[in-house]
Structure formats: C-alpha cells, structure tokens
Amino acid sequence: MILENTFADVWIEGEVSNFKAAPSGHFYFSLKDKDSVIAAAMFSRSNKDLKFKIEDGLKAICRGRIDVYPPRGQYQLIVDNLEPKGIGAQQLAFEQLKKKLAKEGLFDSAHKKELPVMPFSVGIVTSSTGAAVRDILQILKKGARGVNVVIRSVRVQGEKAASEIAEGINDLNKFSRQADESGGGIPHIAGNKVDMIIVSRGGGSVEDLWAFNEELVARAIYASRIPVVSAVGHQINLTLSDLVADFFVETPSAAAKIIVDKKNSLLAEIDNLQHQLNFSIQETINNLNNSVIALRHTLKSPLDRLLEKQQLLDELYSGLSNNMRSFLKLTRETAGSYIKRLEALSPLAVLSRGYSLSMAISNDVIIKDASGLKPKDKVKTILGKGSFISTVEEVNNG
Amino acid sequence: MAKDKQSFEEDLKRLQKIVEELAEGKLTLGESLKKYEEGVKLAQGCSQALSDAQRKVELLMKKEGKSSLEEFDEKGIKGD
Known part of the structure; x- marks a missing residue:
C-alpha cells in the first residue's frame, strides 16, 4: 500500500520490449533502459485512444502508477498514458500509417491513373466557402x-473532415457513373x-491539413475510378493524399493551372x-504538279525532235544553196575562161595582128595551098578590118 | 456545352492519324483532299471545344442519399 500510494503518479522513460497485445485488448510489455527493466501493463481503456501502434524498440515516456501483480508478486507499471519520445504521437501515427499504406501498394506508381487529355468536367472536393475553390474557379x-x-462541398478541417472528404470523393465517382449510365435519363x-x-x-x-493524412481519405483517393489530383496547400511535408493521388501539386491554383496548361498545349498541338x-x-x-510538268515535258519531246529536224533541214538547205552559189560562181568563171580561150582562138584575133585570110570566090573555101589557084581566079581577102576582092596574076607553088 | 471528353480524345487521335497518313504522301489526290477536309473539320471542332466559353459551376448536394446539382454562387465564397 505504501508503495502504491507513494508511486501513484510516476513518469518512466524507456524502450519498449516484449510487447504483446492480448485478445482482451490489454497491452503488456517491458520498459527498459541500459541498467534496468520494469514490467508494464496498459489496459484497454487507456490504450484505445492511442493513434499509433506500440512496437518493440519504441522509445516512450509512460505516465502511470506502480502496482503489484499479486499472482507473481511482481511490481509493474500501470500505464495511463504513453507518448513516443522525440517524435509527436501524431507524427508517429502518420509514419506508421504511411509505412502500412506503402506496404499495401497505395503509393505505387503502377496504380496511378493518367490524367485525362483534357478534363472538360472537373469535380472539386473542398469547402465551398474556402480560398481553394475561389482560387481554382478564378484561374479556370x-x-x-x-x-x-x-x-462537392466538405469540411476540410476538424474531426469530421476526413470522413466528409472521403465521402465527397466517393460521391463524385457515383455521380459520374450515374451520368455515364443514365445518358440523358436524369436531367x-x-x-x-x-x-x-x-x-x-x-x-x-x-x-489544419491533418485530414489529408487520414487513412479514410487515402483509401478513398486510392479507390477513385476518376483520376485524383491532390492540391493541399503546404510547404514542406507531403500529405498522404499527395502520396496516394494520381498527381499532386502544392496549391489549389496549381491544380487549376494543370487544366489551363493542358488546354493551351492542346490548342497549340491542334x-x-x-x-x-x-x-x-x-x-x-x-x-502532283511536278509530275504533270515532267509528263508534259515527256510529251513535248517528239515535237522538240521535229523542230530539231527542221533546224537541221534549214541548215542543210542553207548549206546547199551556198554550195550552189559557189558552184554557179565557179561555173561562171570557168565559162569566162573558156570564152577568153575561144576568143584567143578566133581567126579574127589573128587577123587583127596583121594576118589576113583569103578564100576563093567560087566556093568560099579558105585557100591554104596556092596550087589550087590559077591566074585570073578571083579571090576574096579578109583583113582585121574589112575585106577586098582581087584577081590572081601569077601562081608560085612553094 | 463542352464537347464530350471521349469524343474529343477520339477526334484528336483521328486528327493525328490523318496528319500522319497525309505526311506519308502515299494517298491519291482524291483521298488526300478527302482526308484533308476531314482533318480540317476535326481540328476546328477540337479547338472550338477547347475555346468554348460556356461553362457551368455547380454544387453536388446529397439529400437522403440522393444526389442533386445546384447552381453555385461564386459570390458566396468568403475565402479562408
């Protein structure tokens, strides 16, 4: 009794080992430091509000009282409250949940859906009176x-936020499916x-942002058939919704900008x-035009060949007439020389040099031999200029 | 009314295919002109769908498990 009264409210710091969660819901474990160890029990009424899991190796600060467990006569610490050391309870819970979801594959990139080429209809799960919806609508x-x-208006902070956000995501999925199936049925x-x-x-x-770290929200995002963009305003730490979502950005405006960018790049692409x-x-x-030109060229070429032939003909013709001219010229010259030679041979030319030509009047035969003459014969004599008739007096036969 | 998402994507894909086919240059002139005409129409349709100025902003409400849409009054936003 003295012991129990004296140590009615103690704080003990140590590392958890031999942790067991009994089917009754009570936790049993040891708390130890490098020199000593003490048994500890945390009954279900005390542990039901723990946000994180107690695991071996956890460094914890326990608040409780010292009690004796009569069956074994052993001292033990009855733990009312247990806080992780060096890290907040919430943070620890977050880390543990994150580990669990990662193990289940909720963050795997293989599960991430592609955003639509162009989202023409966007569902927003947020507070309808908040800055987020205002920013998104303005940018759109x-x-x-x-x-x-x-x-889909939901509370985004406070106790009910997580379940409302999860419900909102589900509702939009259901709503979209209805629209899919009704095809005009529901105006x-x-x-x-x-x-x-x-x-x-x-x-x-x-x-403020804690709702976006809750398991409910993470699972709702994971289950969504419609691609989800997480846009939770934060500077440093990613929320679980960021990790599960198909795409995440750091502000609501950035989420709207995705849509605007898609639209602009599509316009540019179109x-x-x-x-x-x-x-x-x-x-x-x-x-085709070039082919036609080429074909026309091919068609034209016989014509071209004809022209070529014509040209050749012209050339030959002009060559021919040249030849003809020179032939004629040559002929004329030849004829001239013949004429000259003919002239030179003309007896008249001889006569002009002083010779004369005589012929018998009786038969007009040129006299070459005096023996054919006898006195009294009449003879005509032709001179270079004029002629006369004479009578033969005497004949001398050479 | 904005173009349906699916038909937009289909139209865009069709347009891309037509552009490829035309670029290959294996079509006859008649086919080319036909495709060209279709492509131009698709391009116009797609960019019109994107430029459409009409939109609705609505609130999805749930009453007794039933969904309904209500007009959303943007003036009601206070901001955080």
Missing part, C-alpha cells in the same frame, strides 16, 4: 472557360461526367496539326 475562368465544375446530371477530381484546401498548419495538314496537302499538290 481566366484560362479555361469551357470547363465545367462540380463542387441536369446527364452529360455531367467528371473527368478529374481535385481534392483541395488552402495552406495551413500541419494540424494548331500544329492544322499546319501539318496544310503543309502535306500543299506538298501533295506540288508533287
């Missing part, structure tokens, strides 16, 4: 006016498929495709 209004928005909802979900809240303290279309058709037409 400026940069991507055609995008429809479905807001207002038909055609309102959700292409992408943004889970968001503006910046805040680690505690513009580029249009240019390529124009280029290709121009190219096709040019190529």
Whole structure:
C-alpha cells in the first residue's frame, strides 16, 4: 500500500520490449533502459485512444502508477498514458500509417491513373466557402472557360473532415457513373461526367491539413475510378493524399493551372496539326504538279525532235544553196575562161595582128595551098578590118 | 456545352492519324483532299471545344442519399 500510494503518479522513460497485445485488448510489455527493466501493463481503456501502434524498440515516456501483480508478486507499471519520445504521437501515427499504406501498394506508381487529355468536367472536393475553390474557379475562368465544375462541398478541417472528404470523393465517382449510365435519363446530371477530381484546401498548419493524412481519405483517393489530383496547400511535408493521388501539386491554383496548361498545349498541338495538314496537302499538290510538268515535258519531246529536224533541214538547205552559189560562181568563171580561150582562138584575133585570110570566090573555101589557084581566079581577102576582092596574076607553088 | 471528353480524345487521335497518313504522301489526290477536309473539320471542332466559353459551376448536394446539382454562387465564397 505504501508503495502504491507513494508511486501513484510516476513518469518512466524507456524502450519498449516484449510487447504483446492480448485478445482482451490489454497491452503488456517491458520498459527498459541500459541498467534496468520494469514490467508494464496498459489496459484497454487507456490504450484505445492511442493513434499509433506500440512496437518493440519504441522509445516512450509512460505516465502511470506502480502496482503489484499479486499472482507473481511482481511490481509493474500501470500505464495511463504513453507518448513516443522525440517524435509527436501524431507524427508517429502518420509514419506508421504511411509505412502500412506503402506496404499495401497505395503509393505505387503502377496504380496511378493518367490524367485525362483534357478534363472538360472537373469535380472539386473542398469547402465551398474556402480560398481553394475561389482560387481554382478564378484561374479556370481566366484560362479555361469551357470547363465545367462540380463542387462537392466538405469540411476540410476538424474531426469530421476526413470522413466528409472521403465521402465527397466517393460521391463524385457515383455521380459520374450515374451520368455515364443514365445518358440523358436524369436531367441536369446527364452529360455531367467528371473527368478529374481535385481534392483541395488552402495552406495551413500541419494540424489544419491533418485530414489529408487520414487513412479514410487515402483509401478513398486510392479507390477513385476518376483520376485524383491532390492540391493541399503546404510547404514542406507531403500529405498522404499527395502520396496516394494520381498527381499532386502544392496549391489549389496549381491544380487549376494543370487544366489551363493542358488546354493551351492542346490548342497549340491542334494548331500544329492544322499546319501539318496544310503543309502535306500543299506538298501533295506540288508533287502532283511536278509530275504533270515532267509528263508534259515527256510529251513535248517528239515535237522538240521535229523542230530539231527542221533546224537541221534549214541548215542543210542553207548549206546547199551556198554550195550552189559557189558552184554557179565557179561555173561562171570557168565559162569566162573558156570564152577568153575561144576568143584567143578566133581567126579574127589573128587577123587583127596583121594576118589576113583569103578564100576563093567560087566556093568560099579558105585557100591554104596556092596550087589550087590559077591566074585570073578571083579571090576574096579578109583583113582585121574589112575585106577586098582581087584577081590572081601569077601562081608560085612553094 | 463542352464537347464530350471521349469524343474529343477520339477526334484528336483521328486528327493525328490523318496528319500522319497525309505526311506519308502515299494517298491519291482524291483521298488526300478527302482526308484533308476531314482533318480540317476535326481540328476546328477540337479547338472550338477547347475555346468554348460556356461553362457551368455547380454544387453536388446529397439529400437522403440522393444526389442533386445546384447552381453555385461564386459570390458566396468568403475565402479562408
């Protein structure tokens, strides 16, 4: 009794070992430091609010009282409260949950869905009165006016936040599926498929953002058929929703900017495709045009050959007439010389040099031999200029 | 009304395919012109879908397990 009264409220620091969680819900373990060890029990009424798991090796600060366990006559520490040493209880819980979810594969990139080529309808899970929705809507209004928005308003901090956020994600999935299936059946909802979900809240303290570290939220994001972008305002630590989400950004504005960027790059791509279309058709037409020109060329070439022949003919012709001219000239010259020679041979030319030609009047035969003459014969004599008739007086036969 | 996501993606893919086919230059002039015309229409449709200025901002409400959409009043945002 003295012992129990004296040590009614003690703090003991040590490392947990031999941890056992009994089916009754009570925890039994040892607390030890390098010199000593003490048994400890943490009953279910005390441990039910623990956010983290107690594991061997955990350095802890325990608050409780010293008691005796009568069956063994052993001292033990009845733990009312246990805090991890050097790390906050919340942080430890976070680390443990993160480890667990990682082990289950919730963060695996293989499970991450591609964001749609262009989200035309975006679901936002956030507070409808918060800065996040305002930022997102403003940026969409400026940069991507055609995008429809479905807001699922939830509390983003406080005790109920996690379950509301998880529900919001589920609701948007259900809603989108309804729109998928109804195909016009439900007015207002038909055609309102959700292409992408943004889970968001503006910046805040680690505690403010804690809902986004809760298992419920992480599992809802993981289960979403629709790609989820986590946009929780933070500077340093990633939340579990960031890790599970298909894509994460650090601010709500950045989430909206993804959509605007997609739209702009698509517009640029379409513009580029249009240019390529124009280029290709121009190219096709040019190529065909070139073929036509080439064909026309081929067709034209017999004509060309004909012209060539004509030209050749012209050349030959002009060559021919030249030859003819020189032939004629030559002929004329030859004829001239013949004429001269003919002239030289003309007896008249001889006569002009003083010779004369005589012929008998009786028969006009030129007299070459005097023996044919006898006196009294009449003879005509031709001179270079004029002629006369004479009578033969005497004949001398050479 | 914004173009349906699926048909937009299909149109875009079709457009990309047409551009490839035309670039290969193996089509006849008639085919080329036909594809070109289709491509231009698709490009116009796609960029119009993106430039569409009409949009809706709605709140998804849940009452007794049933979903409904309500117009969202952007003036109601206070901001954090």
